[in-house]
Amino acid sequence: MNAIEIEVPAIYEEDIKRILNKLGILEEITQGKAKCFICDKKISLDNFGGVVKIKGNLKVLCDDPICIETAIEITEALKGSE
Numbered sequence: 104m105n106a107i108e109i110e111v112p113a114i115y116e117e118d119i120k121r122i123l124n125k126l127g128i129l130e131e132i133t134q135g136k137a138k139c140f141i142c143d144k145k146i147s148l149d150n151f152g153g154v155v156k157i158k159g160n161l162k163v164l165c166d167d168p169i170c171i172e173t174a175i176e177i178t179e180a181l182k183g184s185e
């Protein structure tokens with residue numbers, strides 16, 4: 104079972120909304136309840152960078168390249184440990 108996947112959304116807002124809705128986190132983001140799991144910044148549709156799934160838990164990322172890079176490193180490290 105592959106527990107880790109990264110989805111990087113398309114640049115169009117409608118696509119992002121559709122993806123977030125599919126993931127079940129659209130409301131969390133539009134209500135301002137979602138935070139980047141790396142830097143703890145509040146996530147909106149404007150700074151949504153992607154999601155990573157770590158052991159079945161969905162983590163939201165902002166669009167900061169450092170956060171995305173760090174998230175990829177974490178998932179790679181977890182992959183190696185499994």
Ligand SMILES: [Zn+2]
Binds near residue numbers: 140142143170
């Ligand atoms: Zn961040």
